Amino acid sequence: MTPPHEPEDEGAYRPRLIRSYTITAGRTATSVDLAMEATLRLQAGAEAPVLSPSAAQVLEVCDRRSVAEVSALTKMPIGVTRVLLGDLIEQGLIRIQATITDKSSTDERLELIERTLRGLRNY
Amino acid sequence: MDFETTKAQRAAASTKIVIAGGFGVGKSTLVGAVSEIDPLRTEALVTNESEGVDDLAAVPTKATTTVAMDFGRLTLAEDLVLYLFGTPGQRRFWFMWDDLCRGAIGAIVLVDVARLDESFSPLDYFESKGIPFIVAVNEFDGVPRYPAEEIAAALALPADVPIISLDARDREQAKGALVKITEYSLMRLRESLTVNAN
Numbered sequence A: 001m002t003p004p005h006e007p008e009d010e011g012a013y014r015p016r017l018i019r020s021y022t023i024t025a026g027r028t029a030t031s032v033d034l035a036m037e038a039t040l041r042l043q044a045g046a047e048a049p050v051l052s053p054s055a056a057q058v059l060e061v062c063d064r065r066s067v068a069e070v071s072a073l074t075k076m077p078i079g080v081t082r083v084l085l086g087d088l089i090e091q092g093l094i095r096i097q098a099t100i101t102d103k104s105s106t107d108e109r110l111e112l113i114e115r116t117l118r119g120l121r122n123y
Numbered sequence B: 001m002d003f004e005t006t007k008a009q010r011a012a013a014s015t016k017i018v019i020a021g022g023f024g025v026g027k028s029t030l031v032g033a034v035s036e037i038d039p040l041r042t043e044a045l046v047t048n049e050s051e052g053v054d055d056l057a058a059v060p061t062k063a064t065t066t067v068a069m070d071f072g073r074l075t076l077a078e079d080l081v082l083y084l085f086g087t088p089g090q091r092r093f094w095f096m097w098d099d100l101c102r103g104a105i106g107a108i109v110l111v112d113v114a115r116l117d118e119s120f121s122p123l124d125y126f127e128s129k130g131i132p133f134i135v136a137v138n139e140f141d142g143v144p145r146y147p148a149e150e151i152a153a154a155l156a157l158p159a160d161v162p163i164i165s166l167d168a169r170d171r172e173q174a175k176g177a178l179v180k181i182t183e184y185s186l187m188r189l190r191e192s193l194t195v196n197a198n
């Protein structure tokens, strides 16, 4: 996570990401890797257990939206949003649609970039 | 679950392009010019304490600040959404960039010729990470125009990096920049395939 150089900040404080606070009871780790642009979908037929107000709010807005949009709409920081979404995924209430990750194959990348180009040209 | 559903679920449903550049160079303007929604804003909590606070149970304190990132959205097809993320300007928030850039098609580095030096750090970043990028000169009113070769030389750009100029407020020109970075990223990927095949 070290940028190539930060001349202005040499020796000064070094900001770090805080991934959670009280909303997530101090947890920051999720077992789910959630990219900013990852799209969420409600799982059909899933029965919602009793959720915290924050989790319920996230569940309500997340269908067909990205992690970043859920964060923006709920006005919750991105780290908190990720933890709450991760929980909902683990509970089987939502799923993430595919995105390109470090593990994606070149073919998957090619296919996505080609689709994007076609879409942009017609946009 | 039949094969078609499985395949559709595996195909990526969303992707992103990063809009980078120095302070006030027009990143938010470009995002707003092409986005189908009013640009949205997401925040990350950051602590300024020097030691040990990326501890997982960190609690907001005086040393906590937020970094805002704005982003826009373009629905390109029924099954494909493109997000545009503007990078946070301040240099000390660079650690956020890895998160923003992971899996991105590439980046557009916006440049103001009156303040070329502000684009050095973003250019270094994308070059060192091997992320495809193009340079887009945002032509502010009253600022002199320079030939692309001169700007490329002043920025010490690698020879194949495309350089275009635009008015970030113009939807068609902003869209043109998105097409350009996507074409370039595709070309780079195809080139890497040819190299590997030989």
Ligand SMILES: Nc1nc2c(ncn2[C@@H]2O[C@H](COP(=O)(O)OP(=O)(O)OP(=O)(O)O)[C@@H](O)[C@H]2O)c(=O)[nH]1
Pocket: B021, B022, B023, B024, B025, B026, B027, B028, B029, B030, B086, B089, B138, B139, B140, B141, B166, B167, B168, B169
């Ligand atoms: N004349 C002219 N003005 C522009 C252009 N692009 C942006 N501006 C203006 O420049 C100012 C800064 O633009 P922003 O889009 O906010 O820049 P930014 O890069 O998002 O700025 P930060 O997020 O603060 O780093 C605004 O007042 C814009 O209206 C352009 O192409 N031409």
Ligand SMILES: [Mg+2]
Pocket: B027, B028, B029, B070, B086
């Ligand atoms: Mg901005």
